[in-house]
Amino acid sequence: MNTTQALQQLGVSTDALTPEQLRHFDEQGYVIIPDVFSAEEVTDMCAEIDRLQKIEGQYGGHEVHIEPGALRLSNLFNKSPAFDRCLRCAPTLAAAHRLLGEIRVYSLNARNPAKGQGQQPLHSDAPRAYPEDWRVVNTMVMLDDMTEHNGPTRLVPGSHKLVPINVPDVNMAEIDRVQLTPEEEAIVPKDPLARHPREILVTGKAGSIAVINGRIWHGGTRNESGASRRVLHLAIGRRDIPQQFNEREHLTQALHDRAGPAERFLLDIEGATPTVDDPLAIPDDARVWKAAEAVVVDRY
């Protein structure tokens, strides 16, 4: 199996994005697409998020990192079949295959900032070893309307071509520190929590998605209104980059049994033996979202 075959088997068309959408994604580093998931699909996924968040509470997200002020969940493919449909999210998979070549799931997380909270440092989700080292395509799947008031994602258009900043430590793979030249250092925001002069807010109706190049400078913002803002982060990685969440090591019998060949390929669980009885077991403590360090060098 390879990515082309897997996408074909899943009925995902590689021309799911129009030439105009592809151009926007290449040049601006993101594209917003309405009506990708139906109202029924959104309702189904929301019900599962609410159920899981009641169980996991403040430890939600512990498999990757927790974030005070925002409810998170991770390991969602193992926790509910409601999210299987994300493996057929055509715009994300088509954009990822085109940018990254051979791909697999990087992670599937959920995030919902609480009232008055949720401002994240402006960051990139992936580091780079060289300028065109594209590693991750991420997606904000909007399960509530995302408005200017309930903590929308902010991003800086075109910044995927700049040095990655404040990459979460869990995403660094083989890279110890992000290296940047003095010229690059000069453009790094001094206060990563502050509004960037060129940032825009990503908004859309429930069922819309925003597909982003994982290098784009982005982050969650403060939820001013307190209205629910459930978003899934469907992240797809280049197949040779370690997954943010290793699906093979966390495989449940249920996911193993229901996944077809193309889904097993995309999750990279082909031939894996399920070892986890209860994916909802809560640990005693969990790590908090943290950015990796950066270092200034003459050249890289």
Ligand SMILES: O=C(O)CCC(=O)C(=O)O
């Ligand atoms: O949920 C959001 O708006 C963005 C979250 C994000 O970028 C992250 O947690 O890495």
Ligand SMILES: [Fe+2]
């Ligand atoms: Fe992010």
